[in-house]
Amino acid sequence: MKKxxxxxxxxxxxxxxxxxxxxxxxxxxxxxxxxFDHIGxxxxxxxxxxxxxxxxxxxxxxxxxxxxxxxxxxxxxxxVGGDLLNQCISTSFAMRQIGxxxxxxxxxxxxxxxxxxxxxxxxxxxxxxxxxxxASSHFCSAERQYRYPLEYGGQRPPSAQWTATASGAVVLSxxxxxxxxxxVTVGRVFDPGVTDASNMGPAMAQAAYESLKTHFRDxxxxxxxxxxxxxxxxxxxGEGVVRRLFYADGVEMGGQYCDCGCMLYSQEQDVCAGASGxxxxxxxxxxxIIPKMKMGDYRRVLFxxxxxxxSPVSTNQGESIPGICHVVSxxxxxx
Amino acid sequence: MKKxxxxxxxxxxxxxxxxxxxxxxxxxxxxxxxxFDHIGxxxxxxxxxxxxxxxxxxxxxxxxxxxxxxxxxxxxxxxVGGDLLNQCISTSFAMRQIGxxxxxxxxxxxxxxxxxxxxxxxxxxxxxxxxxxxASSHFCSAERQYRYPLEYGGQRPPSAQWTATASGAVVLSxxxxxxxxxxVTVGRVFDPGVTDASNMGPAMAQAAYESLKTHFRDxxxxxxxxxxxxxxxxxxxGEGVVRRLFYADGVEMGGQYCDCGCMLYSQEQDVCAGASGxxxxxxxxxxxIIPKMKMGDYRRVLFxxxxxxxSPVSTNQGESIPGICHVVSxxxxxx
Numbered sequence: 136m137k138k139x140x141x142x143x144x145x146x147x148x149x150x151x152x153x154x155x156x157x158x159x160x161x162x163x164x165x166x167x168x169x170x171f172d173h174i175g176x177x178x179x180x181x182x183x184x185x186x187x188x189x190x191x192x193x194x195x196x197x198x199x200x201x202x203x204x205x206x207x208x209x210x211x212x213x214x215v216g217g218d219l220l221n222q223c224i225s226t227s228f229a230m231r232q233i234g235x236x237x238x239x240x241x242x243x244x245x246x247x248x249x250x251x252x253x254x255x256x257x258x259x260x261x262x263x264x265x266x267x268x269x270a271s272s273h274f275c276s277a278e279r280q281y282r283y284p285l286e287y288g289g290q291r292p293p294s295a296q297w298t299a300t301a302s303g304a305v306v307l308s309x310x311x312x313x314x315x316x317x318x319v320t321v322g323r324v325f326d327p328g329v330t331d332a333s334n335m336g337p338a339m340a341q342a343a344y345e346s347l348k349t350h351f352r353d354x355x356x357x358x359x360x361x362x363x364x365x366x367x368x369x370x371x372x373g374e375g376v377v378r379r380l381f382y383a384d385g386v387e388m389g390g391q392y393c394d395c396g397c398m399l400y401s402q403e404q405d406v407c408a409g410a411s412g413x414x415x416x417x418x419x420x421x422x423x424i425i426p427k428m429k430m431g432d433y434r435r436v437l438f439x440x441x442x443x444x445x446s447p448v449s450t451n452q453g454e455s456i457p458g459i460c461h462v463v464s465x466x467x468x469x470x
Numbered sequence: 471m472k473k474x475x476x477x478x479x480x481x482x483x484x485x486x487x488x489x490x491x492x493x494x495x496x497x498x499x500x501x502x503x504x505x506f507d508h509i510g511x512x513x514x515x516x517x518x519x520x521x522x523x524x525x526x527x528x529x530x531x532x533x534x535x536x537x538x539x540x541x542x543x544x545x546x547x548x549x550v551g552g553d554l555l556n557q558c559i560s561t562s563f564a565m566r567q568i569g570x571x572x573x574x575x576x577x578x579x580x581x582x583x584x585x586x587x588x589x590x591x592x593x594x595x596x597x598x599x600x601x602x603x604x605a606s607s608h609f610c611s612a613e614r615q616y617r618y619p620l621e622y623g624g625q626r627p628p629s630a631q632w633t634a635t636a637s638g639a640v641v642l643s644x645x646x647x648x649x650x651x652x653x654v655t656v657g658r659v660f661d662p663g664v665t666d667a668s669n670m671g672p673a674m675a676q677a678a679y680e681s682l683k684t685h686f687r688d689x690x691x692x693x694x695x696x697x698x699x700x701x702x703x704x705x706x707x708g709e710g711v712v713r714r715l716f717y718a719d720g721v722e723m724g725g726q727y728c729d730c731g732c733m734l735y736s737q738e739q740d741v742c743a744g745a746s747g748x749x750x751x752x753x754x755x756x757x758x759i760i761p762k763m764k765m766g767d768y769r770r771v772l773f774x775x776x777x778x779x780x781s782p783v784s785t786n787q788g789e790s791i792p793g794i795c796h797v798v799s800x801x802x803x804x805x
Binding site for chain 1: 471472475477481519521522547548552554555556557558559562563565566569570571572573574575576577578584587588591592594595596597598615656657658659660661779780781782783784787789792794796
């Protein structure tokens with residue numbers, strides 16, 4: 136059933152059957168590090184290039200998610216996923232290894248939410264029993280692709296964000312499990328006119344605000360109905376913008392709202408405004424949100440993946456940075 | 471209903487309600503040029519950069535498809551689409567203009583087929599009435615991104631393909647229309663080990679063979695059951711490889727098999743092995759296949775979008791070129 140931009144998974148319940156996440160050294164040292172399934176001793180994951188390291192992270196996260204779901208690759212009807220690299224190579228090459236039917240996505244840093252959204256709808260349509268959704272980013276591959284060679288040692292302004300070296304994977308399934316996907320809201324592209332590629336939180340914040348507002352409208356809920364509302368990677372500055380936009384509508388987002396970009400690293404880790412990248416929200420989902428839902432700490436959660444739809448070329452050509460946000464509503468099953 | 475890797479759209483029939491395509495000067499001079507809905511006088515489409523020209527093409531194709539479907543943007547429940555540019559900017563920026571809920575895809579040159587496939591499943595799941603699926607490529611933006619600056623005037627080997635300057639858009643709908651999507655097969659990633667980025671037909675041909683074989687198996691059909699089997703952009707060399715792979719199985723692909731990369735340009739247009747790019751299969755679908763189905767020249771068609779999952783970085787790092795192929799089975803409605 137659909138209302139507004141939101142699809143309700145009432146008729147065909149979809150569950151999160153397993154999840155896995157893999158991170159780099161810095162992510163392991165962060166406040167969520169102890170909850171990662173796999174932390175690399177360095178950021179190389181025994182590969183010779185950063186791009187291959189990222190491919191390997193996708194494979195590792197996927198393998199762990201499958202293992203936790205008690206499934207082999209043969210049981211996966213389709214995999215959906217993507218990343219930030221040009222032509223999404225880390226996901227495509229990982230899928231060569233994983234070997235299941237594959238639909239590539241590009242939602243920038245919103246990809247984990249987009250994957251859960253698309254995967255849930257494929258299962259609702261009747262396309263099989265199990266879907267694997269993945270997303271990844273790597274600081275070193277992203278930095279040289281979007282900004283400067285690592286060796287250049289460029290200064291970072293306080294508004295910059297640190298691309299997470301992380302990959303997350305989720306197995307969606309029709310088989311009942313602890314956590315259920317309740318509804319999904321497909322985002323639209325919004326552009327508040329930000330042109331500074333070192334300040335992407337505010338560029339994506341409007342999309343987050345619009346998609347969350349749409350979700351609240353379509354579902355007849357508000358912030359108080361959720362134990363956690365997590366946007367993807369707006370970091371400190373973008374999180375503040377979302378709060379202010381809702382406050383102007385008379386809506387208090389409250390203590391249950393937090394951005395994944397503010398959760399992955401500690402204040403002492405020198406990451407400027409916070410974390411970003413496809414891997415940020417994917418890793419926070421799989422290392423923190425899903426485990427806490429399983430423990431009963433959160434019962435109802437909005438996971439709002441945010442993406443900045445820019446490339447270095449679009450920025451160099453004077454374009455502003457549009458944002459998008461897809462919302463996934465999850466709850467502990469049996470409520 | 472699903473069988474193997476194929477999803478059958480029996481329970482919820484999905485129709486192609488409208489389509490539009492837009493092309494550049496060279497595409498207008500080709501054998502299908504007179505069937506394009508919009509041909510630019512040059513390849514700029516009144517924009518100042520090639521990337522913006524490509525964004526404009528997506529907008530134009532989308533507007534035409536909506537107009538032919540008799541719909542406004544408000545009637546579109548979701549748009550799906552992608553392109554070849556880094557971070558898929560031509561589609562993302564076009565969607566900022568089109569303004570509907572949007573799911574970004576990355577399937578390299580298979581994107582038009584992937585979009586029809588995903589869009590059909592979203593409609594089958596109950597997500598609304600109408601989906602817009604788009605895909606695009608631009609010779610000038612692709613050439614400088616994947617190969618050399620245009621001004622360099624690099625020599626092209628005979629195995630090279632010419633990236634189409636074209637965009638195609640299709641409106642999928644639950645409202646009955648002339649052409650129905652019958653089933654879709656999700657492709658897997660296959661890698662025959664080709665490492666020459668100037669010879670991508672053979673790199674993708676194995677994926678095309680595997681996905682078509684899977685489709686024939688899942689649907690209990692063979693080449694003779696279709697009036698046209700069109701792969702996406704294998705061009706002359708890759709088309710020959712597909713024929714030979716099937717021939718080794720004792721299957722004759724016959725005269726009804728043709729690759730879109732062999733259809734877009736004439737022999738005299740100096741395109742080496744043929745056409746490629748997301749825009750190739752999208753434009754051939756919208757300028758040739760759909761119109762011929764409407765006229766009754768073709769009644770049953772397999773549209774097998776092919777994609778090479780490489781980037782210049784993966785090739786420079788010594789990786790081979792994996793391919794993927796998604797298959798869409800269409801038929802004239804009422805059969």
